[in-house]
Amino acid sequence: MTAKVLNIIKILQPVVIMVVVQISLAGVNILSKLASIDGMSSSILVAYRLLFAAASTVPLAFYMDRTIKPRPMLTWTVIGQAFLCGLLGGSLLLNMYMQSLVLTSVTFVAAMSNLLPVITFILAICFRLEKVLLTKAPGSMKIVGTILGIGGAMLMTFYKGIEIKLWSTNIQLYAHESTSTNKQDRVLGTLIALGSCLSFATWLIVQAKLSKIYPNPYSTTAMMNVMGSLQAILFALFADHDWQHWKLGWDIRLVTVSVSGMIGSGLMVALMAWCNRTKGPLFVSIFSPVCLVVVTLVGTLILGDKLYLGSVLGSIVIVLGLYAVVWAKSKEKESIQCIEEKEQGIV
Known part of the structure; x- marks a missing residue:
């Protein structure tokens, strides 16, 4: 291969990976919703999910990282950050996410997840990791994007509007309506979904720091899942004392916890x-x-979820806010690189 082709592959590789990741996570969300409809406790589902994740990633980490020499030192700092990753990106995140999924729908929760960059930005400002220069276009656009994201979330929560009917496939995997019509549940589900986004945003920051001192993605994932599974099991035992609820059969529950855990x-x-x-x-x-x-296509076409105008408009506003923040960050990065090059006498 020529250097140009290799460069194109190098650029496209993370893009393709993230598209595959998002499609896979959409499938996991749909399976989780089906398991909750079947009556499975959300805390038990999370505990099993992280157990399957730990069981699959520990041997994978040993296999993938066996040739890495010298191996990074396993210090107390690494263990502590792995514990935080297990909490923020595992047990806490998934328990909140699953509860919001139970109270609302897969489409609603997926739309709320688009607030992640906005919440990450707000969190970075609070910890003084981000600076906002209102006199510059990128700084102003960050604020605009943040306002759009929050506004879109509020629009989805408090405005329903008319039902939008897509074409019918005559396929419905469960008989009753999955989207809660109780406004109180919808508001509570929104708050919990925001909490899960906050947990996820914090996990991204901690995980980025962990990867710098322990740059083995499979090992850090395995440690995170082991820590998260222990935390989730303790929480599930505290939340649900009935051992009958822990039994798994050859049904949607086993499929959900195994696929969501390993994948x-x-x-x-x-x-x-x-x-x-x-x-x-x-x-x-x-x-x-x-x-x-x-999840919007699958939820409305074969899961029986209802799609409303408020959800569509709110999703569009949230996505606009997301890309406003992304544009601002890219322009800001270009400006910093330009200044550094000038200081080094490159231009």
């Missing part, structure tokens, strides 16, 4: 960790609309 919290998290290390947290977050498109 969703296993392989896909490892791929996200690699993209996060090479491209940064913002790059990982900009692909969330792919998940929204997939």
Whole structure:
């Protein structure tokens, strides 16, 4: 291959990976919703999911990282950050995410997930990791994007509007309506979904720091899943004392916890960790609309979810806010690079 072709492959590789990740996560969300409709406890589902994730990623980490020499030192700092990753990107995140999924729908939660870059930006300002120069166009656009994201979330929460009917496939995997019509549940589901986005945004920051001192994505994913599974099991035992609820049969519950564990919290998290290390947290977050498109189509066509005008308008506003923040960050990065090149006498 020529150098030009190799360069194109290198550029497209993380893009393709993140598209595959988002499509896979959309499938995991749909399976999780079906399991909750079947009556499976969300805390038990999360505990099993992380157990399957740990069982699959630990041997994968040993196999993939066996040739890495010298291996990074496993210090208390690494273990502590892995524990935080297990909490923020595992047990806490998934328990909140699943609860919001139960209270609303896969389409609604996928749309709310697009607030991730906005919440990451707000969090970075609070910890003084981001600076906003209102006199510059990128700084103003960051504020505009943040306002659009929050406004879109509020629009989805408080405005329903008319029902939008897509073409029918005459396929419905469960008989009753999955989208809650209770406004109180919808508001509570929104708040919990925002909490999950905050947890995810914090995890991206901690995981990025962890990858710098321990740059083995499979090992860090395995440690995160082991820590997260222990935390999730303790929480599930506290939340549900009935051992009958822990039984798995050859049904949708077993399919959900195995697929979501090995694929969703296993392989896909490892791929996200690699993209996060090479491209940064913002790059990982900009692909969330792919998940929204997939779950919207599947949810309305074969899951029986109802699509309302408020959800469509809110999703559009959130995505506009997302890309406003992304544009501002890219322009800001170009400006910084230009200044550095001038200081070094390159231009």
